[in-house]
Amino acid sequence: MGAASGRRGPGLLLPLPLLLLLPPQPALALDPGLQPGNFSADEAGAQLFAQSYNSSAEQVLFQSVAASWAHDTNITAENARRQEEAALLSQEFAEAWGQKAKELYEPVWQNFTDPQLRRIIGAVRTLGSANLPLAKRQQISRTSWLPREATPCSCLPGRAGTTLRASR
Numbered sequence: 001m002g003a004a005s006g007r008r009g010p011g012l013l014l015p016l017p018l019l020l021l022l023p024p025q026p027a028l029a030l031d032p033g034l035q036p037g038n039f040s041a042d043e044a045g046a047q048l049f050a051q052s053y054n055s056s057a058e059q060v061l062f063q064s065v066a067a068s069w070a071h072d073t074n075i076t077a078e079n080a081r082r083q084e085e086a087a088l089l090s091q092e093f094a095e096a097w098g099q100k101a102k103e104l105y106e107p108v109w110q111n112f113t114d115p116q117l118r119r120i121i122g123a124v125r126t127l128g129s130a131n132l133p134l135a136k137r138q139q140i141s142r143t144s145w146l147p148r149e150a151t152p153c154s155c156l157p158g159r160a161g162t163t164l165r166a167s168r
Contacts, residue, residue, distance in 0.1 A: 030092045034060060036100040043112045046105055050120045053097055060093045098127040 034056045039045040067086035071079040101109075101124040109121040 030089060030096055034093060034096075036097050039100075039104060041104045041108065043108075043114070043117065046109065046112060046117055046121055047114075049101065049104070050117060050124075053120075053124055056093070056097075060090050064090045095127055097124055101125045 036049070036056075037052060039049040039052075064086040067079070067083040071083040101121055105121050105125075109118060109125070112118045112121070
């Protein structure tokens with residue numbers, strides 16, 4: 001089976017018992033600088049929490065958008081891997097900060113006098129897909145970056161702006 005047929009040889013095949021001995025892939029770890037710090041469990045502490053969350057979230061979001069842009073403009077396996085890693089790190093970030101917000105402000109956040117702070121803490125507490133196990137997160141992140149061409153859609157005649165998507 002040569003290169004002319006386009007098929008590769010069997011390569012290195014390990015028996016199943018040996019595969020089970022291989023260490024699992026390490027989980028992606030959130031940079032310590034992006035982890036939530038220590039904040040007081042009052043409204044003043046929540047203000048500092050929100051400011052720290054915002055500056056950290058800007059970095060995480062930038063990484064995620066950059067990885068997505070790289071994949072959308074140059075579809076390669078490496079860019080797909082980077083995009084998946086960025087999505088998983090974003091979810092890990094949401095989980096770390098969401099859990100911290102729940103831990104500190106669960107009993108008191110709805111009593112804050114600043115309505116914007118209430119909205120911010122309420123939104124940070126919502127974990128979304130960060131609540132899911134890692135395997136399910138990976139599955140979701142892989143399907144979320146399918147190219148638009150892979151999900152055909154069309155508009156209804158005479159109804160611009162109405163989109164019908166084919167189910168995946």
